[in-house]
Amino acid sequence: MSEEKIYSAETPKIAAPENWKPVIMGFLCNWCSYAGSDLTGTSRIQYPPNIRIIRVPCSSRIDPSFIIKALQTTADGVLISGCHPGDCHYVTGNYYARRRFLVTKEMLKFAGLHENRIQYSWVSAAEGAKFAEVVEKVTDDIYKLGPLQRFKKEELK
Amino acid sequence: MDYTKEIQEIAARLFVEGKIDVFVGYEMTTYSKMLLPCVITKAEDVNRLMFNERSEYNVANMLVTEHTRNKRVGVVAKGCDSRAINMMLTEKQLKRENLYIVGICCDGIKSDGDLQQRCTECSIPDAVVYDELLGNPHKKREYKPSDEIIRMADKTIEERGDFFNEIFTNCIRCNACRNACPMCYCSSCVIDRDTSTYFNAANTPSNAGMALLTWSLHLAGRCVDCRNCERACPQNLPLRYLHKKNEQVIYDNFEQHLAGEKPDDRGALYKYSLNDPDDFIM
Numbered sequence: 176m177s178e179e180k181i182y183s184a185e186t187p188k189i190a191a192p193e194n195w196k197p198v199i200m201g202f203l204c205n206w207c208s209y210a211g212s213d214l215t216g217t218s219r220i221q222y223p224p225n226i227r228i229i230r231v232p233c234s235s236r237i238d239p240s241f242i243i244k245a246l247q248t249t250a251d252g253v254l255i256s257g258c259h260p261g262d263c264h265y266v267t268g269n270y271y272a273r274r275r276f277l278v279t280k281e282m283l284k285f286a287g288l289h290e291n292r293i294q295y296s297w298v299s300a301a302e303g304a305k306f307a308e309v310v311e312k313v314t315d316d317i318y319k320l321g322p323l324q325r326f327k328k329e330e331l332k
Numbered sequence: 333m334d335y336t337k338e339i340q341e342i343a344a345r346l347f348v349e350g351k352i353d354v355f356v357g358y359e360m361t362t363y364s365k366m367l368l369p370c371v372i373t374k375a376e377d378v379n380r381l382m383f384n385e386r387s388e389y390n391v392a393n394m395l396v397t398e399h400t401r402n403k404r405v406g407v408v409a410k411g412c413d414s415r416a417i418n419m420m421l422t423e424k425q426l427k428r429e430n431l432y433i434v435g436i437c438c439d440g441i442k443s444d445g446d447l448q449q450r451c452t453e454c455s456i457p458d459a460v461v462y463d464e465l466l467g468n469p470h471k472k473r474e475y476k477p478s479d480e481i482i483r484m485a486d487k488t489i490e491e492r493g494d495f496f497n498e499i500f501t502n503c504i505r506c507n508a509c510r511n512a513c514p515m516c517y518c519s520s521c522v523i524d525r526d527t528s529t530y531f532n533a534a535n536t537p538s539n540a541g542m543a544l545l546t547w548s549l550h551l552a553g554r555c556v557d558c559r560n561c562e563r564a565c566p567q568n569l570p571l572r573y574l575h576k577k578n579e580q581v582i583y584d585n586f587e588q589h590l591a592g593e594k595p596d597d598r599g600a601l602y603k604y605s606l607n608d609p610d611d612f613i614m
Contacts, residue, residue, distance in 0.1 A: 239549035240522070243542045244530065260610070270604035274586060277609060278552045278601065281581045282574070285484065286545060287493020296614035309614055325493050329536045 197317040199226045200250040201310075202241065204234045206264040207299045208256035214303030222307035223314040226254065233257070235268035239279045242293060246326045252292045252317040254309070259297040269297075287325055291316040333439040335383045335466045339408055342434055342464065346406050347375035352432055353403040356394045357381040366443070371399045383408060385442040390558035392416035392514035395426055404430050410438040414459035415556040415592030416514040421461070422598055425517050435459025437467030450559055450572070453478050456593060475583060475590070478576045496541070502567050503540035505533070509571055510547060512564035515554045523547055548574035553582050553600035554591050585609050 203209040209230050215222060227250075231237060234257025242253050255276065263269045276295050284290050294316070296309045343355045358367035359380045367387045371394065372378060390413050395405060409417055414435055420426045437458045440451035451457075455475045459465060484492060507524050510516045523531050523543040531546075532539045548555075548571075555575040562571050582589050582600045586608065589600040 238546075240531075240542065240546040243545055247538050247542055260606070267604065270606070270608070271601070273608050273610055273613070274601050274604055277585060277612065278578055278581055279549060280612060282545065282549060282552075282577055284489075285492060285573075285577045286496045286541075287489055289489060294614065295612060312614070325497070326538055326541055328532075328538050 191321045195322060197225050197251040197314060197322070198249050199252045199254055199310075199313055199317060200245040201226045201228045201254040201256065202231050202234075202237050203228055203298075204236075204257040204264075204269075205230055205232050207258035207262060208296075208306065210300035211256075211298040211302050211306045214300065215306045218303045220303060220307045222310045225314050225317075226310050233263065233265050233268040233272070235265075235272035235275070237272065237275075239275065239282075242279060242283070243326065246288070246292070246323060247328050251320070251323045252294070252313060254294050254296065254313050256296045256298045256306075256309070259299055262299060289320055291320060292323065333385045333436075333467070335436060336381065338466055339383050339434060340378045340381050343372065343378045343381055343406060344375055346432060347378070351404065352406040354400055355381070355406040356391050356400060357408045358383055358387040358389070358391070369394050371397075373399075383436070385439065388441045388443070388448070388559075389563070390416055390514050390556075390560045392420060392558075393512065393517070393560070395420070395431075396517050402430075404432070406432040406434065408434050408436065409459050409462065410436045410441075411454060411457045411459060412438075412556050412558040414461050415456060415590075416558060418461050418592040418595055418597075419515060419554055419556065419599070420517070422592075422596055431463075433459065433462045433464075435462025435465040437465065437469050439467075449479060450557055454557075456590065460593060461595065475588070477580055478572075480570070480573045480576050481580050484573070484577075496573075497537060499569050499571075499573075500537040500541035500544065502569060503535075503537075503544065504567060505535050505540055505543065506566060508564040508566060509544075509561035512560040513551070514558065514560065515551055515556070516547075522550075544571070544574060548578060551575060552578035553586075553589065553602075555579060556591050 203212060237255060245253050257269045257272060260269060280293050283293060294313050298306045339357060346352045355372040359370040360382050361368050367382055369389050369391045391407060392413050421428055440447045453476050455473045458469050510521060531543060559572060586600040591599055
């Protein structure tokens with residue numbers, strides 16, 4: 176499938192307003208990815224300002240409902256990031272999280288969400304440059320997909 | 333498949349021997365074609381008990397009601413019921429020494445003469461945990477992808493989204509599915525806390541979607557495919573789509589895990605392997 180076709184698979188019902196900027200909710204684990212994002216800042220590496228970061232104690236703290244709630248309220252995409260396998264501060268947390276991520280992603284894909292809306296990455300505390308790359312990639316993907324139409328909270332009448 | 337006589341005999345014997353306080357089985361009622369779960373408290377009532385191919389309900393969630401909790405209970409269990417009991421034993425909701433399980437080698441449940449669809453796909457028809465087994469054990473069956481998964485496989489994202497949007501729009505959020513589920517025993521559930529702003533109680537498609545998706549993901553790796561939720565739904569929503577997808581993903585990726593198949597197995601999301609797929613993670 177061509178790239179154009181992949182991104183047109185989820186056709187927006189309403190065209191994106193001018194100057195629309197995506198909001199990406201980032202759930203970062205306290206011990207690796209949050210420190211990694213800190214390093215990105217202190218190393219003065221530029222990355223898109225569309226990400227809103229929420230710090231969680233471990234990637235396995237993330238309940239599937241966090242992701243759905245983020246998409247329902249403001250986010251157009253979700254980025255979840257934790258320690259590399261084997262590096263978890265709580266030894267096995269990210270192994271459990273990895274299983275949960277796969278099931279959550281497949282379920283939301285099944286329910287009609289584009290797979291690029293929910294992205295996962297392993298970023299360690301030393302990978303400041305990788306964090307900037309990841310955020311750039313995710314932002315780029317969400318720009319191509321446009322604003323999220325499904326799962327959005329209804330406007331009050 | 334008619335074990336009415338055997339079950340009545342077993343129940344009477346257990347009451348006389350004083351091994352149980354109550355017996356949970358099925359009875360015939362005037363308001364349903366199917367046999368409904370019932371709780372028998374004394375030996376004189378055992379004639380009410382019946383079991384045939386119309387015993388479709390899962391009786392496992394009858395084991396944590398006020399009539400049965402902390403009592404010695406005899407229970408009839410088909411394949412799917414026994415898997416649910418197995419899960420509840422593992423999750424410390426029941427005590428094995430309080431249970432006397434009459435296992436059934438189930439030939440499938442019929443509604444209007446036809447085998448139900450879930451029973452044609454069933455891979456564990458025999459009771460996995462029992463004190464006494466009725467019927468002849470079946471040969472080992474292969475796990476098949478369910479009809480729902482096959483039907484959804486060719487659809488585009490857009491079509492799948494519209495399909496689920498219709499489910500969420502029609503949902504009236506009565507939470508009957510959650511109440512009927514044997515694995516949903518929590519006394520206070522996240523999706524209907526009165527004071528909750530996180531799970532908004534307003535009956536809108538997005539809120540219903542959030543509740544149903546979260547519910548199904550909390551049941552991932554624990555759902556035993558008894559279909560109590562679909563039967564309880566007043567809107568006849570095809571809730572099985574949600575659970576079957578999780579089951580399929582878990583079966584394909586996590587060592588062919590099926591909920592409640594083995595004793596002391598808490599479900600696929602409560603354990604891990606170093607070789608789990610992670611090609612979707614950057």
